[in-house]
Amino acid sequence: MKLKQLESELGHLVQFQSPKIELEQYPTGAHIASRMMYMAESNFGDICGKSIADLGCGCGTLGVAASLLDASYVIGFDQDLAALDTAQENCRDLEIDMDFVQCDVKSLGLTRISVDTVVMNPPFGTRRKGADMEFLSVALKIARTAIYSLHKSSTRQHVKRAALQDLGAKTAEVLFELRFDLKSLYKFHKKQELDIAVDLWRFTV
Numbered sequence: 001m002k003l004k005q006l007e008s009e010l011g012h013l014v015q016f017q018s019p020k021i022e023l024e025q026y027p028t029g030a031h032i033a034s035r036m037m038y039m040a041e042s043n044f045g046d047i048c049g050k051s052i053a054d055l056g057c058g059c060g061t062l063g064v065a066a067s068l069l070d071a072s073y074v075i076g077f078d079q080d081l082a083a084l085d086t087a088q089e090n091c092r093d094l095e096i097d098m099d100f101v102q103c104d105v106k107s108l109g110l111t112r113i114s115v116d117t118v119v120m121n122p123p124f125g126t127r128r129k130g131a132d133m134e135f136l137s138v139a140l141k142i143a144r145t146a147i148y149s150l151h152k153s154s155t156r157q158h159v160k161r162a163a164l165q166d167l168g169a170k171t172a173e174v175l176f177e178l179r180f181d182l183k184s185l186y187k188f189h190k191k192q193e194l195d196i197a198v199d200l201w202r203f204t205v
């Protein structure tokens with residue numbers, strides 16, 4: 001599938017109806033999600049024919065993109081049932097076969113789940129400090145090859161050091177920096193928090 005077509009399909013997905021701020025529920029927009037997933041496939045071959053886990057899948061954007069890029073198997077994990085219901089509806093509409101599990105992502109670190117590639121837009125840790133690194137720690141346990149993840153650019157040095165020194169990543173590379181616009185979702189945020197710089201990372205194990 002071409003990039004433009006992928007972006008267009010993702011642009012039609014239903015997103016969080018009443019986002020829960022304590023779970024940092026904001027969708028990855030179609031422009032960012034399509035480029036993130038397209039790059040994972042076209043530059044690194046990490047999606048087509050691979051098993052994929054979408055951690056904190058929300059309404060399913062990244063997992064759906066993986067399916068549209070011909071992943072062999074896709075599973076999404078999220079704590080929130082309402083988001084998972086929407087994700088399932090999105091899959092039904094597109095006739096996509098994807099599994100979903102309701103759980104706290106932290107619990108996956110204790111399981112034997114193993115996939116080729118993990119994709120995620122984790123909570124940035126603004127509501128619960130360290131949430132992003134908890135997701136990364138789990139991702140590094142269950143991925144056999146690579147992890148694609150979004151983190152605030154302001155945490156770049158910390159993410160790199162923790163991934164390489166504490167969490168066992170073999171490599172940690174920022175693929176590109178982007179801006180995440182939370183304006184329309186959380187209207188009561190302070191202005192400087194609305195448009196934030198975010199890194200797309202690729203970690204290998």
Ligand SMILES: C[S@@+](CC[C@H](N)C(=O)[O-])C[C@H]1O[C@@H](n2cnc3c(N)ncnc32)[C@H](O)[C@@H]1O
Nearest residue numbers: 023026027028056057058078079080104105121
């Ligand atoms: C920033 S949103 C990303 C949603 C979706 N992946 C996307 O890209 O549009 C973070 C997601 O993580 C979920 N989440 C937050 N903490 C979680 C946890 N401890 N375990 C499982 N899911 C969690 C939220 O419900 C939310 O759907």
